[in-house]
Amino acid sequence: MSWTKNTWKRITPLYEKILAMPFNQELMQGTLPLEKFKFYMAQDAYYLGEFGKALSTLSGRMEKMAHVLEFAHFAAGAIEVERALHESYFKTLGIPDTIEPSPSCLLYTNFLLKEAKYADLATAVAAVLPCFWIYKKVGDHIFEQQSSVENNPYKNWIDTYSGEAFAESVQKAISITDELAEQSSPSANEAMFKAFEMASKLEWMFWDSAYRLEKWPV
């Protein structure tokens, strides 16, 4: 079984917890309070900027030119979405341009940047994979449940992550990860799993922190 297939099997209970989160359930129903969505959007713009930098770092670490190029495309994609958020949601929702990251957002982005720079290459790639794959799965799931919901105010968000363009990137990220996993030892494959699991937990925390409108304790 491929590394990604096995990993998804192991991560399924956590993925199911993510689907059941009130943030995602209410987003799916269109009942998520706007204040929580705005908080999420602002934090996600910060996240995407840092995610883009992590992908850029990974691009430069790749050995195969095809992979250098793919990761450069992923990085550009993340920054373009970040820019688009400022032009669309930020303006319509009145979100200020400068964003202070919440504790969970800073924890997640700093984890990704640290892995991208210092971890073994295959592990570093495994650390960024949940950002692609979990969003794709969550986006698809929410999209499939949409038939019963009319005029969902969060339709734009849902369309982005259930769309074809994002699906293509996710597929590429999965196949690059499997390629690197095949060239790695069993113990390196387990280190990859640990990084994937950590990033998946941080995805859960990111949604949870938005739902709680997380503040710094001091």
Ligand SMILES: Cc1ncc(CO)c(N)n1
């Ligand atoms: C927190 C988070 N993870 C993943 C994505 C998708 O790239 C996103 N926009 N935000």
